[in-house]
Amino acid sequence: MTVPVAPLIEQFRSGLDAPICLTWELTYACNLSCVHCLSSSGRRDPGELSTAECKRVIDELERMQVFYVNIGGGEPTVRSDFWELVDYATAHHVGVKFSTNGLRITPEVAGKLAGSDYVDVQISLDGATAEVNDEVRGQGSFDMAMQAMRNLSAAGFTGFKISVVMTRHNVSHLDAFKAIADSFGAQLRITRLRPSGRGADVWDELHPAASQQRDLYDWLVAHGENVLTGDSFFHLGGYGQELPGLNMCGAGRVVCLIDPVGDVYACPFAIHDAFLAGNVKDAGGFADVWRNSELFTDLRRPQSGGACTSCSAFDACQGGCMAAKFFTGLPLDGPDPECVRGYGEAALAAADAGAAPRPSGDHSHRVAPRQGQPSRARQPVPVSIGPRPAQLAPGAQPVANRRSVPDRACDQSPLAGFTLAAER
């Protein structure tokens, strides 16, 4: 084509009439209590969308031609209507990829999934050994995930995804993760640890050390073609070559999140009132939120990179991840907390950690809080039904500041597997 690449990216930056794909968390209920859960899941929210409400959302996604949804939670399969909703979505031409810890992937379910054309499965695993995995995801979770994979493999389901959040305890497991994926004919997907949800409480101790970031980058350069990343490591582009993927932040432009109560957020890692665009139960439905909400309209305007624009790495990293900055208390037009040039560490040292915005809502199991952490888990469950709050929550950023989000990709892999076909 005579049309150069840039205009296509510009089209994406200014937003599409419908998301390319979106993440939909069906429930906050979960059998596990992973320490880094980005949605602080554990207990079901009484305001979660009903079966009928979920089907209305699917109808709308079909009308908008959203090709597929990434369904997560919580543990989505604990919803009693989960399989009914999966069947409803695929019958209405909305493909499904769902994330699970393996709880309900019995041999029988695996057989059903293997015969389904429009369903993909993603098993979460955060260590290549039970010791490392279970430290983050809980006792017995490694064995449960491995059994689910064995069941899928035995049923003939190839190409399912193994999804790993990279921490300082599992960067050294990369080759082992790849070997596990290869042994099942599965595909490895690795994503970045975000300080979102409960992840905010453990980010300091779990995010990869600077030297490990370099190891991770080198590994991705060597294996990038066969490993999915959800574009989540573009902040590492500052080391040299850009990693494969779409070079822009998709939040509110080509991706978004629908949470269990129907709230629509700009991205799965930004569950905070500052990034809340509306609710699928609002009068205009999801389409109106996507197309006309003040927040998304704002995110689709040209963004400023602030001081980072004078850095030689800016073209590659574009200032990094909006959510990572927000929840570590850094300004959105400043460096990413894991900036490969070290500006993030300096910014974190200068920032007031106590002033960092707290994630909105907490559905954690009522267990003793991690030592040294505030006891947020004992607070009442916020139920997000009724009219939208008129004012921003404490810690929320005013609209004017939201404009300074980085101009780069950072989503929960809506564009994984994305190819630039027909780019001539």
Added chain:
Amino acid sequence: MRLTCWSRKSPSTACAVSTDRETGGFDLDAAWRLHPQVSVRPERFGALLYHFGTRRLSFLKSPALLTVVRSLDTQPTARAACAEAGIGPAELPAYAGALATLAASQMICGRTA
């Protein structure tokens, strides 16, 4: 939207004609079609294509290319589809290249007849 009885257990046989992935060569004089598992969403810039079998997303970067892709099923050859869409000889190589890319990613495939 087109759905078929494709299954991951028995890979599709819908692509009756193989393409030369090594060279990206594209046979303009063959009969082509949109892969039955591919969904097309028109956009301002052209279209988004999603392949439910490979789970890959592609972009058609011009409305004219969308016209070509949509008429592959009914035109006897890709060359005829391009002509129908008003693609001139000077532009034809670029369109053939784009179609080759789409064929390599199985977004379009050959058909017999």
